Amino acid sequence: MRLKVISGFLGRIKEGRTIRRIVITGFRGAGKSTIGKILSKKLGVEFIDTDTEIEKASGIDIPQIFSEYGEEHFRKLEKDIIGKLPEKDCVISTGGGAVLDNENVKNLRRHSYVVFLDVDPKTSYMRISGSDRPALTDNEPDDEVKYLIRKRYAHYARTSDTCIDASGDPDEICDDITCRAFLSEKKAKTRVRTITGVFSGLKMPDGAMEKLTGFLEEHPGGHICAIAGNPCGHSKSPLIYNTLFERYGICGHYTYLETESAEKAAGAFRKAGLRGISVTIPFKEDMLKFVDRRGRHAKALGAANTVVDCCDNLLGCNTDWVGILRPLENSWIKPKLAVILGAGGAARGAVYALKHTDIDVYILNRTGERAKKLALENGYKWGTPDMLKSLNPDLIINTTPVGMKGNDTLVDKSVFKPEMMVFDAVYTPPETRLLREAKEVGCTCIYGKEMFVYQAEEQFFRMFGIRVLPSEIREILG
Incomplete structure (x- = not known):
């Protein structure tokens, strides 16, 4: 019937x-x-x-x-x-x-x-x-x-x-x-009411709540995803996901989940029945406490930048390290010695990525003890940024926020040489002083945008099973 x-x-x-x-x-x-x-x-x-x-x-x-x-x-x-x-x-x-x-x-x-x-x-x-x-x-x-x-x-x-x-x-x-x-009409109304109730009152960019409610009115059973962090209103993830949803015929909408803590973000995930969230600063490490299962990469890194509803279980994953490894794999330069600047969460991702290569690694941080701890955990060497010139590396990866605001840099221009590769994980602004000066010397530069592109590609695959091309994400970002 x-x-x-x-x-x-x-x-x-x-x-x-x-x-x-x-x-x-x-x-x-x-x-x-x-x-x-x-x-x-x-x-x-x-x-x-x-x-x-x-x-x-x-x-x-x-x-x-x-x-x-x-x-x-x-x-x-x-x-x-x-x-x-x-x-x-x-x-x-x-x-x-x-x-x-x-x-x-x-x-x-x-x-x-x-x-x-x-x-x-x-x-x-x-x-x-x-x-x-x-x-x-x-x-x-x-x-x-x-x-x-x-x-x-x-x-x-x-x-x-x-x-x-x-x-x-x-x-x-x-x-x-x-x-x-x-x-049923009753279940549809209940779902819409529950989701809008979870997101109402949260800090969102202008028009974001209206887009969410508009989507739910037309598609009450559609997938809802979000960027979770504090702050997160600057994120480009909604643009990427909503464009890919339309392109691949997936009934979904991606929005903003700015909460006070990882615990509240995970609670909102469960209550609203979300499909997945991208996790950003400062929730990545804490988020692992509130998932049902931990993927092996998230477990190894002690942080999750992705949470997916996997058959009614919240699965914590990490794709940040992929955003570092893939651009290096695609480069014609094959470094032998790398220096990682920083010893925080992004540095852990870089260390994990480089463990999948044959590159020797030094971890340099202004607080030497933090560098030492991370290095010893992974069998690498450590020091402070003033050692950079004497080490003469083939690859420099900046995982610190230095350069994100203002015109600061940790690397003196005299360190650069034309055959060197320089990777800056900072993607706002698009070109930091570090990369600008490296490019002037003739270094091969990898921009922070590339890290974002590759981790987003892997993240979309984890959430929906479709492997999109990195060029598609670059085109969406403009």
Whole structure:
């Protein structure tokens, strides 16, 4: 029976109109096809199974495709089918490995509500035992299931809009999906009231609250994300995210969450049911106290600049270090000796990034004891900035706020040489005195904007499973 008056995830759906796409993902044995068929009948829309479409297009079944042509050929066929899926009201079931491909994720996410059917290894193995499904590894079948679920779980979680336990009754699962994807008028009003209540009274840039309420009135079930810090009204993250949401067909809005503490920011996250937050000064270290799980990079760094709702658990992550490592990896210069200026949170990110390279490191700080502590923790050497010239490094990374205000610098111009690389984590102003003087000497300069670009790219991937190009973020920032 066709649903009539409901409030959809992408907006209000009027009487007589059907729904837009629901995409079902998950591992083998999660019941994607079974759930998809039942759900499509309940909603009165077409059901499309990508595995079935692959078999139709190739003229042979999937086990035969694997045995004769291999997995790589199957993935090419799968990608082609997913790229051609219609953008109309329908229910789509897709293969368990589809979410490992970035282009697939872009196509599956566009104007869709993506459901991750979560199944434990034991249930999965039991359901697929005796089937003709091709093996994907050399492991024993039960070990293969455990390995692949563990490997793919993060991909399923970040590319979906909701996670549902797949071990229950199929009819009840379908009802659960419907309730989550399509809010009743009562639930829609409650959600809007709750979110606006959380953000009302907070310090926000002019017009930000009006944009948030306007989005919620039109899309009561849409994702809400925010920049959390104090202050945070200067952040460019809302511009980046809201542009990417529109570009990739994700129903979301990014706003400002300026609170008194990390604890209050985390509390607001939970109460409002946010999708994710970017965490800035001074909450990064404290935020780890208020999440449910800590990603390995956040744990190693003792700080989180990203918090994501991962299947109803707050996951603390850190992408700051990526913002330092990626620009270095993309440079033609391969330094042998680096000096990190500073010993605070940003310096920790730089140290962590450089531990993924073969570069020797000195940590220099005006307070030598802080430099010593950080250096000893990581097996590096330490000192004070007056040692800079004698060390003659190939790479200088400034992680201090020096240069952010005024025309200050920690590096005398005489230190620079043309073959040197200079990286300033400060991105406001765009060109600090440090970089200006380094450029005059002929150094290769990496601007703070680049760190921001790469950490934002990684952060968006963590929140929504789509890997955007750094050039896209640069273009948005202007």
